[in-house]
Amino acid sequence: MTALRHAAEVIAGHPDQDFYAIALHGVSTEESESIGMPLLALNSVQALERDRLSESREQLVERGEDTDEPADYEDRPDAEGEGGLEPEAVTLEADSMVITETDDEDEESFDDESADGEDLDEVLASLEADLEEDDAESFYSDKWEPSDWHWSSIDLCEDPAATLWSEAMTKQAAREGWEPTVKRYYHTLVAVARSLREELNERTKADLVVYVADEEHAEKLLQLCLTDKQLSTYFPQLSSLPEGA
Template sequence: MGVDWAALEEAIRVTALRHAAEVITGHPDQDFYAIALHGVSTEESESIAMPLLALNSVQALERDRVTASREELVERGEDADEPADYEDRSDAQLEDPVEAEDVTLEEDSVVISDAEDDDEFEGEDQEFDDDEDLDQVLASLEEGLDQDDSESFYSDKWEPSDWHWSSIDLCEDPAAGIWSDAMTDLASHEGWEPTIRRYYGTLVAVANSLREELQQRTTADLVCYVADEEHAEKLLKLCLTDQQLSKYFPQLTELVEGE
């Protein structure tokens, strides 16, 4: 069984274009910045899967990052904020306060009897420490975000599996199974590497076509690419324009110029 690569490319292109256009036009308040084809592994396996389509917007990325930071604080038990309308339960039992004893310093015969005032100051110190700890946590998170470089290709900004629209099927059964079986059968006869290389070439052609066609429908500078962590740099060079490489991945541009 052979593979009609031209027919496969056209099938993926038409479906991906339709889904991408529907998402973009359906969310006019979102600034979309990237579209990716992903989910196809280059490592040899029992079958070759059809790709998934993913899109993301600036607003969705920011919202997801805020949510992730909040969830991390809650999991670590360091989010002490309470709702404005929070009240103790009416049946809550408060612990009996411990009565402080007067302490007499025999040497100077001085009696300390302001234990209640000391407790009050200790409570204020504890509240101050809690606020200070929370500030330190937030500062640490911000510092960590800067260190990870939130704009780099290996950040969540460019990881399609983390995006808001992350797994749109481009082909349903039985068609998906037919294409998958055909490519898997071809790989068993002609070898995995040449088959998967040809398949990725087809996906790159689809990504380039998506960028060109969507640019005619929107003013957004959409970055359309095939995502695979092991071959990220090569795929970006094949999918992005020179202007996009220079704008979004300047370090990669320097590597290209140095070759």
């Protein structure tokens, strides 16, 4: 099986990487002039983190929010530190030191409002962090989008074999109809994904998530490709749905 050989070679060639997913992608169920072979994609935890950090850095630079100080950065003339302005002498009048009860109440009220404001900011920041974490782990994030992965487009075979295979599938679709041909094709891809998972999980310590990627039938394909344990671990919102949903 060429998919198994290619995937095993990538994993064996990068022993320092913790691979978490493999996908077959690039084949649409929508009718077209030809049916091509799927692409093989793999990703590791380290590659995902590196790509996300790189993307975040690029976005900061584009927005002009680079956190590094420029080489010609200078302190404001009124900044604290050596060489700054000398502090001015301040003389307090006796009357200015009188604090009334009203002043106390206003100060306490201000402190309470500040504390409430800080609490609200913390709550909002926590909620935002939770939402970002959920988005980063969802199936529609870059974590599970094979076209965004580090190893994203590995050909299963080269020409002329790939062209001959595509021509044969296209002729079959013209003869028997597009929908039944693609349906059988996807059943074959699901079987390949399951076989890949079983074979590679025996060779590695990781519980590799192996699936056929297609946006139109994403949830259905995940349910067909993954084990019940993987569904409940990585996509709990799908594990409670019946397979026909």
